[in-house]
Amino acid sequence: MPSSRSAPVARVSQETCNPAVCAPIAEDDKRALVDAVETFIFDCDGVIWKGDSLIEGVPETIAMLRDMGKRLIFVTNNSTKSRAGYLKKFLDLGLEITADEVFSSSFAAAAYLDSIDFPRDKKVYVVGETGILGASSSSHWPPYDRELDGVGIQHLGGESDGDKKVTLASGQLMEHDPDVAAVIVGFDRNVNYYKIQYATLCIRENPGCKFIATNMDAVTHLTDAQEWAGNGSMVGAIKGSTKREPFVVGKPAPFMLDYIANKFGIKKNQICMVGDRLDTDIMFGIDGGLRTLLVLSGVTSETELQSESNSIHPDHYTSKLADLLTVKK
Amino acid sequence: MPSSRSAPVARVSQETCNPAVCAPIAEDDKRALVDAVETFIFDCDGVIWKGDSLIEGVPETIAMLRDMGKRLIFVTNNSTKSRAGYLKKFLDLGLEITADEVFSSSFAAAAYLDSIDFPRDKKVYVVGETGILGASSSSHWPPYDRELDGVGIQHLGGESDGDKKVTLASGQLMEHDPDVAAVIVGFDRNVNYYKIQYATLCIRENPGCKFIATNMDAVTHLTDAQEWAGNGSMVGAIKGSTKREPFVVGKPAPFMLDYIANKFGIKKNQICMVGDRLDTDIMFGIDGGLRTLLVLSGVTSETELQSESNSIHPDHYTSKLADLLTVKK
Structure with a gap:
């Protein structure tokens, strides 16, 4: 001790x-x-x-x-909500707290990149849900609903890649942005092969690209009825194709x-x-x-x-x- | 040596x-x-x-x-084709070989379960493509196009779960078949959260359920233009949520x-x-x-x-x- x-x-x-x-x-x-x-x-x-x-x-x-x-x-x-998303949940449940009292792994991922002076001309590729990206228009607490946006970091991926499919014809390759200098992997119920391959390309091919995990939880309580596969799955997928260990920002x-x-x-x-x-x-x-x-x-x-x-x-x-x-x- | x-x-x-x-x-x-x-x-x-x-x-x-x-x-x-699928590729390229000369990890997964006398009243859940399942109707070599089917093992999952989505309402849970006694994880370009959660439930909750990987390859040449995230990703996803190591049948x-x-x-x-x-x-x-x-x-x-x-x-x-x-x- x-x-x-x-x-x-x-x-x-x-x-x-x-x-x-x-x-x-x-x-x-x-x-x-x-x-x-x-x-x-x-x-x-x-x-x-x-x-x-x-x-x-x-x-x-x-x-x-x-x-x-x-x-x-x-x-x-849980990185699926931003701090503002959590604040709303607290208030809906009748708990009076302030946004400054809430720390989610989505915020932590953005705070980590900010703490290492992540170059603002570089970008982050996100496997994950809106919590990491920020920029929800429905928030009543805009300063706390912009995790990556809030620290001025450009991003791509996330929900906008949720429906993308990969078709594999001869000679086909997936283009990826050479300016991606970090991949953040958070829980993503719309994880797919497109996102896995995009994240893999960035980590394997962009020199110095960081690999950040919001957490490594095996399972999580998405509903109160069952334990659900957690971010350990999304991170495991990227570990499996890159043979790299992530920097983890969550507990x-x-x-x-x-x-x-x-x-x-x-x-x-x-x-x-x-x-x-x-x-x-x-x-x-x-x-x-x-x-x-x-x-x-x-x-x-x-x-x-x-x-x-x-x-x-x-x-x-x-x-x-x-x-x-x-x-x- | x-x-x-x-x-x-x-x-x-x-x-x-x-x-x-x-x-x-x-x-x-x-x-x-x-x-x-x-x-x-x-x-x-x-x-x-x-x-x-x-x-x-x-x-x-x-x-x-x-x-x-x-x-x-x-x-x-590669487990995406059955032996018959590979045989067709050899013949299309002008190479005269016989189906008995071809060993794919899809065949190996079925052969492994057969070798351990997998109970025929139990079932296998498959994350993977048709090669593992067998039963393609287009084959000219039916005995070699039925990997799990060929050894009389019941299966579910695979391509039929490719478009399934998970929605998470309060109280919701995913049902899973308690007769699934093995999960085979092979390369799957249609991997999704439904399959990850189904496989996770079987491995975590069905007593003695086996976890079999066709291979752990980080990357694979799906096309000649690029390396693509391999089955290391699909297996990594299931390892991440189950904290279990698979039995690997491939190289x-x-x-x-x-x-x-x-x-x-x-x-x-x-x-x-x-x-x-x-x-x-x-x-x-x-x-x-x-x-x-x-x-x-x-x-x-x-x-x-x-x-x-x-x-x-x-x-x-x-x-x-x-x-x-x-x-x-």
Whole structure:
């Protein structure tokens, strides 16, 4: 355990969930955790909502933490919506948050290119949905609905290539733009061979072309009825033809955390990551030196957490976010 | 180098291409190689043809080797055609071969399931084109145009799922057949999210469901003008969502070689693998204990072969198959 995490709060039992069988977070530990933490980073699906339904007690818990002066940040690996798209979902569910509190992997992809001073005369090819591109005309929050557009980066691909077919006559080749200097791969339910070949050509043939993945999630909850093949499939397709590994901007890779910590000037040991997935959310928190709280309101069951085959141990766990409400004075 | 390969033919200089800079095969070594070898296994694309054009001197070389009593076998990782489809291509190009001499990875996938006594009351889901399924009505060689059908294995998917779309309403789930006990993934220019999700569901949710790849080729020569994203993309997509590794039946995996050696009762050190790709053909030969001859008429250049970064060294190399014609008496 990094020394930066164990020092500040003597009352939190650091042994609770690590590494063996453990009990849900005790009342004293809840209080100590909330007192010690300045910023809560929440995963969304499985913590805040499931599909289109708010999880019980979330608004009250959010309101309580705000009253206590905590900074709240909501992160999601889903790149199909822009920040404005997520903001709309929060507001539709009755949660009062601001666009600056939302970090999606679609935003992170654009922020990453901006952070490395991506040349503005170059272009990005996108396998993915509108969230990465931006430029939705229906947004009420235009500054937050323009991920690549918002940082002035030219792009092609995405939804406009959704219906393209490849026919293979003798001598035929697919032309590609030599000015594409990065390929971003996000979840894309309209993935097709045209997009795979276009992205492959850019990465293999344009010198120095970057390969960026919004995330590597194997499966995702597109609907509340089933797990669906996630961006691991789209990224896997491009890995398979290029033999290249992508730079990942979503959880559990560290980019979003570093970006958030720098932007707000937060010490990592004063952040608590709250999530429902061991291999993304909790790993993201552990790797980043954050405190971690697993909630069982999403995909991870108590049996999975406690099983001998699980090697990812959060600092604490509880059934749902609203369990924190008992610390209210 | 395996001892089984170095013993029989003293006149072949075993040091020629292994491991450092080497020269094209000498006349004496050509003669020794042809004398020592009972069976030649040829890769097709880059050795026999390029796209739709026959490579210079191939018919004469094939005829010479036949006259010398050599067994000839043609193997291809391409699963988009059945054996009958390939036979038609050979005959259209003026090469007289028989269907029993052709081994494609589409045939290998069916042969593999047959070899493990795949239960005939179970089914296979196919990501891929017609070659795997069989059942083309246009074939003149019906016994060789029915890969899965030919071994009596029920299948679904393939081309019939090419136009299916996924719409994601709340509560929606994709039904899948619990009797699917294997997923075969071959090159598929109509790959789409429906097929990816269907294959993912079968592999993740049907207990014991096998995951079979016709090959893992990163790129392939679909046309003679360009390299196209290969089956590495389709397999990569399913690996990405299932976190499972496939059983590979095509080169360089050993299944096809073992099948051919058993079927014809050939000793492996009496086989020479002739191919144009280091990482599939030559690797397949080296791993299988075969003699190996690289031809430069396909994708590998002499510079790549001789570069320090190349770690795959054939026993011999030459510019094209027809260079063997000089051994004719």
